[in-house]
């Protein structure tokens with residue numbers, strides 16, 4: 001999602017995000033995650049990225065908590081967290097450390113022929 005040529009396309013980044021949110025049914029958490037991912041994945045200098053991430057956190061985006069260990073992240077889920085969807089529990093988040101531990105647990109149960 002971008003605005004490579006906003007003058008000729010008559011759009012803004014805000015408009016593009018709003019259109020995507022409407023088309024895909026994104027709630028505020030998803031919009032914040034998309035914006036955060038865009039900042040983190042950008043080629044902007046690190047200082048600018050940190051400034052933008054700080055500004056995003058200051059917007060009052062809700063903190064999210066890891067469903068496994070409870071650690072919290074201000075301003076929405078970090079890029080390296082796993083987002084899970086479950087009909088019963090809704091959207092939950094798992095931090096990188098817990099996701100890695102869970103994956104290693106699964107790998108440890110595989111038959112030796114897999115390795």
Ligand SMILES: [Zn+2]
Nearest residue numbers: 066069095098
């Ligand atoms: Zn965790």
